[in-house]
Amino acid sequence: MKELRWAVLGDRPCRLGESPRWHAGEERIYWTDIDSRTLWRMHLDGSGAERCDLEQKAGCLVLRERGGLVLAMEDGIYAGDPFAGERLERLCAHPDPAFVARGGRFNDGRCDALGRLWVGTIDFEVRGGAALYMLDPQTMQIETVQEGFSTFNGLAFHPDAKEVWYADSEQWSVYRSDFDLERGAIGPRKPLHEWSREQKGRPDGAVFDDEHCYWTVLYEGSSIVRFDSKGEIVFEQRLPLSFPTMPCFAGPDLDYLVVTSALGDDPEAELARYPDHAGRVLVAQSPVVGLPEPAFAG
Numbered sequence: 001m002k003e004l005r006w007a008v009l010g011d012r013p014c015r016l017g018e019s020p021r022w023h024a025g026e027e028r029i030y031w032t033d034i035d036s037r038t039l040w041r042m043h044l045d046g047s048g049a050e051r052c053d054l055e056q057k058a059g060c061l062v063l064r065e066r067g068g069l070v071l072a073m074e075d076g077i078y079a080g081d082p083f084a085g086e087r088l089e090r091l092c093a094h095p096d097p098a099f100v101a102r103g104g105r106f107n108d109g110r111c112d113a114l115g116r117l118w119v120g121t122i123d124f125e126v127r128g129g130a131a132l133y134m135l136d137p138q139t140m141q142i143e144t145v146q147e148g149f150s151t152f153n154g155l156a157f158h159p160d161a162k163e164v165w166y167a168d169s170e171q172w173s174v175y176r177s178d179f180d181l182e183r184g185a186i187g188p189r190k191p192l193h194e195w196s197r198e199q200k201g202r203p204d205g206a207v208f209d210d211e212h213c214y215w216t217v218l219y220e221g222s223s224i225v226r227f228d229s230k231g232e233i234v235f236e237q238r239l240p241l242s243f244p245t246m247p248c249f250a251g252p253d254l255d256y257l258v259v260t261s262a263l264g265d266d267p268e269a270e271l272a273r274y275p276d277h278a279g280r281v282l283v284a285q286s287p288v289v290g291l292p293e294p295a296f297a298g
Contacts, residue, residue, distance in 0.1 A: 001234075004287075006277075008282060013271065014031075014033040016033060018059070018245050019108075028042060030063075058073050076091070077119070078090050079296075091140050092140055096131075104122060108166075118133070122151045123151075127170070130147075132146040133145060151170045153167045153169045160212070163178060165214050167216065174194075174231075206247065212228075213234065215257070216247070224257075240282075243279075258283050263278055
């Protein structure tokens with residue numbers, strides 16, 4: 001596979017850009033800047049940039065079948081269209097108030113093919129204190145699926161709907177589990193790949209392509225990585241920034257890769273090192289195509 005040629009989408013860096021999503025109906029890419037409490041959307045040619053301020057940090061976003069967005073935020077999961085001036089409606093509270101009180105929040109997530117929202121958390125205080133949850137779109141009830149994470153990330157459902165892959169960034173590891181789509185059940189964690197602790201890079205957000213390969217980025221590792229369906233790395237490329245956060249496929253034919261990024265703990269140093277790319281959204285023509293992203297069915 002040839003190296004990807006990256007361009008910059010927009011000219012304003014994000015403090016912690018995350019959760020890029022392609023909106024096919026609008027032909028725009030959406031993403032969140034978690035630490036700045038903002039949402040962004042823009043066309044792939046860089047036109048039509050819009051920003052919307054939020055009252056809380058949004059760890060991830062998904063599209064909603066009835067329109068608007070679903071946002072996994074600090075104290076719960078919300079829905080609405082903030083770009084239309086709507087006030088967000090809370091669909092459910094976080095099930096662990098003590099977790100929220102100590103500064104934890106929702107982090108990476110996405111919907112399965114039946115429109116359920118699966119979303120993990122990040123715990124800044126307690127190692128192993130984060131968990132994976134599922135929000136049922138019919139009942140709006142949220143349930144705990146797995147526990148024992150520190151920074152849940154990289155959630156992506158295999159195109160055959162029989163597996164789900166995900167990561168714990170603080171464990172430098174990617175896992176896979178059996179998945180029963182009809183029942184909405186995830187099996188035990190099975191280790192897939194672990195990076196050396198001596199390396200700075202650790203797995204962050206991820207997405208599958210239509211060849212059943214899993215793309216992830218290495219936060220603090222300046223890299224994008226592609227795994228085949230057996231869990232072998234088949235492609236890796238350095239990126240012109242230190243803190244990539246999540247890839248997604250975009251464009252009418254889903255033949256572009258978009259990667260969000262962050263500025264890390266020392267923004268001034270990162271901007272000095274990569275003045276044209278740090279914290280920006282990268283976009284490149286992809287040699288493979290992606291898959292449509294399911295929306296929340298509730």
